[in-house]
Amino acid sequence: xLQKSPLKQFQKLFKTQHKKRPAHKVGLPPAxxxxxxxxxxxxxxxxxxxxxxLEFFQxxxxxxxxxxxxxxKKKVVWIDVIGLHDIALLEEIGQLFGIHKLTLEDILDVDxxxxxxxxxxxxxxxxxxxxxxxxxxxxxxxxxxxLMEKExxxxxxxxxxxxxxxxxxxxxxxxxxxxxxxxxxxxxxxLDAVIDNYFSVMENIxxxxxxxxxxxMLEPGNETLQTLYLQRREMMDLRRSVYPLREVxxxxxxxxxxxxxxxxxxxxxxxxxxxxxxxxxxxxxxxxSSGVVDLYMNSLSNRMNNVMKVLTIISTxxxxxxxxxxxxxxxxxxxxxxxxxxxxFFVLGGMGLAALGMLFYFxxxxxx
Numbered sequence: 422x423l424q425k426s427p428l429k430q431f432q433k434l435f436k437t438q439h440k441k442r443p444a445h446k447v448g449l450p451p452a453x454x455x456x457x458x459x460x461x462x463x464x465x466x467x468x469x470x471x472x473x474x475l476e477f478f479q480x481x482x483x484x485x486x487x488x489x490x491x492x493x494k495k496k497v498v499w500i501d502v503i504g505l506h507d508i509a510l511l512e513e514i515g516q517l518f519g520i521h522k523l524t525l526e527d528i529l530d531v532d533x534x535x536x537x538x539x540x541x542x543x544x545x546x547x548x549x550x551x552x553x554x555x556x557x558x559x560x561x562x563x564x565x566x567x568l569m570e571k572e573x574x575x576x577x578x579x580x581x582x583x584x585x586x587x588x589x590x591x592x593x594x595x596x597x598x599x600x601x602x603x604x605x606x607x608x609x610x611x612l613d614a615v616i617d618n619y620f621s622v623m624e625n626i627x628x629x630x631x632x633x634x635x636x637x638m639l640e641p642g643n644e645t646l647q648t649l650y651l652q653r654r655e656m657m658d659l660r661r662s663v664y665p666l667r668e669v670x671x672x673x674x675x676x677x678x679x680x681x682x683x684x685x686x687x688x689x690x691x692x693x694x695x696x697x698x699x700x701x702x703x704x705x706x707x708x709x710s711s712g713v714v715d716l717y718m719n720s721l722s723n724r725m726n727n728v729m730k731v732l733t734i735i736s737t738x739x740x741x742x743x744x745x746x747x748x749x750x751x752x753x754x755x756x757x758x759x760x761x762x763x764x765x766f767f768v769l770g771g772m773g774l775a776a777l778g779m780l781f782y783f784x785x786x787x788x789x
Contacts, residue, residue, distance in 0.1 A: 451523070451526075452522035452523050452525075452526050453526065454508050454511070454512065454522070454525055454526060454529055455508075455526075455529060455530075456505055456506050456508060456529045456531075457529065457530050457531055457532055458505065458506075458531035458532070458564070458579055460506045461504075461579050461580035462503070462504055462580045462581060464504065465502070465503065465504030465505070465506065465507040465510055466481055466502075466503055466504065467481065467482050467483070467484065467487055467500060467501070467502055467503075468480075468481055468482075468500075468501040468503060469481070469482045469486075469487060469490055469498070469499070469500055469501075470498070470499040470501070470589070470592060471490065471493070471497070471498045471499070472496065472497055472592055472600060473496035473497070473600070474496070474595070474600055474601050475595070477592060477593055477595070477600070479589070479593075484510065484513055484514070484517070487500065487517075488517065491573075496572065496603065497572060497573075497574070497603060497604050497607055498572060498573045498574070499573075499574050499575075499576070499607060500573065500574070500575045500576070501575075501576045501578070501585075502514065502575065502576065502577045502578065503578050503580065503581055504578075504579070504580065505528065505529055505531070505577060505578075505579055508529065511525055511528065511529065511577075512525070514575070518543075518568070518570065518573070518575065519542055519543075520543070520568065521540060524538075524540070524545050524568070527545070527547060527566070528547070528566045528577045531563075531564040531579060533547070533564075534661070534665050535547060535548035535549060535662065535665040535666060535668075535669050536665065536668075536669060537668075537669045537672040537673070537676070537677070539676045539677055539680070542570065543568050543569060543570045544567075544568070544569045544608075544677050544680045545566070545567070545568050545569075546566070546567045546612075546669060547564060547565070547566040547567070548564075548565065548612075548615065548662075548665075548666060548669055549562050549563070549564060549565075549662035549663075550562075550563045550564070550565045550578075550583060550584060550615050550618070551563075551618070551619065551622050551659070551662060552582075552584065552618065552622065553621070553622040553625045553626065554625075555625060556625045556626075556628040556629040556632060557629070558625075559651075559655060560622060560626075560655055560658070560659060562658070562662060563578065563579045563580065563583075564579060565577065565578050565579075565583070565615070567608055567611065567612070569604055569605065569608050569680065570604070571604070572603075572604060573604065574604045574607050574608055574611075576611065584614045584615060584617075584618040585611055585614050587614060588607075588610045588611055588614055591610070602684075602685070603682065605680065605681045605682055605685045606682075606684075606685050606688070609685055609688045609689060609692065612670070612692060613688075613692055613695075616666070616670075616692060616695050616696055616699060617695070619663065619699045620695075620699065620702075623699065623702045623703065623706065626656075626659075626706050627706060627709075629652070630652070630706060630709050630710060630713060633645070633648065633649060633652060633713050634713050634716060636648075637649065637713050637714075637716045637717035637720055638716060638720050641717050641720040641721045641724065645717060646717060649710075649713055649714050649717055652710050652713070653710050653711065653714065656703075656706065656707045656710050659703060660703060660704075660707060663699060663700055663703050664700060664703075666696045666699070666700070667693070667696050667697060667700060670689065670692055670693045670696045671693055673686075673689045674686065674689060674690065674693075730788070734783060734788065734789065737779065738776050738779050738780070741772075741775050741779075742772045742775065742776060745768060745771070745772055745775075746772075749768060
C-alpha cells in the first residue's frame, strides 16, 4: 500500500510537470523557430558517435569539430544533440545538413503530436520518450526527434538522461550486428529502445494502480481522491503520447520503403507489433484507472452505510427506553407504579433487559 509521503511527492511532481505553458507561437509566421518547452539544462552540446565494422569512436564535439569529423568517412555517424533551447545552434545545424525550416520548427515544438515525414533529402520522425523510475514517480515525458540521411542519423533531445545507453553499449562491441548495418538499423534500434522502455513504464503504472486500489479500498480519503484524479489526468496525457505511435511506426512501411533496407523492414514490422501491444496495455490501465475511481466511490459509500447502520441500531435500541422514561416522567398524580418501593430498580432492569434483548435479536439477524 502506498504511504502518504510518496503520494504527496507524486502529486507535487505531477503538478510541476503538468503546468500550463504559454502560447509562445501565437501570431508568428510559419516556420518561426521558437522553443515551446522548458529549459531543462543549462548547456546544449553535441555527442558524436561514428562507427563501421572495424572502428568506433564517441566524443562530445562543438559544431566546428563536427564539420571536421564529417570529412572522415564512416559507414554510420550518429549525431546526438542534447538540449533544444539554443535556437542559434539548431539553425546552424540545419544549415549544415540542409534541414528544412518546417522540420526545425517541429523539433522545437515539443508539445506536438508524434509524426513521421519523408523529405527528398531525409526522413524525419518525432515522438515522446517517457520514463517512470518507480511506481511512486510521475511519468517524465520528453520529445525526441530523429532525422535520418544516407549515412547520418541526428537525434534531438530536450535534456540529458535517455533510454539509449543500451544501444551505445552495443555499438562498442564489434561482434554485434548493429556494427555491420547501416543508419536505418540504428534508427530501428533507437526506436526499439524507446518503445521497450514503454513496457517498463507500463509495469510501474500497473503497480501504482494496484497500490491505489488498496488505498481506495482501505483509506478512501481526500488525499486518495486527489491522487486518483491526477492518475486519470496522467493516463490521458499518456494516451496522447502513445496512441499516435501506431501511425508513426506504420508509416515506415508505407512511405519510407526507399530509405529502409529490405533486411531492416522485418524489424520495423516487429516494432509495429510491439507498439500495438503497448497501446492495448495502456488502454487496459486506463480502464483500470477509471475503475479505481468507482472503487473509491463504492468504498466511501460502504463506509457511510456502515456508520449509518451503527447509528440506526443505537437509535432503535434507545426508542423503547425513551418511551419508558417518557411515560414515567409524566406529572400525573394517580400513577400506581410510582408508589412501588423498588419501582425505580424494576424499571431500570426492564430497560436493560429490553436493550440486551434487542442486541441479541440484531445479532441473530447478522445485523451486527
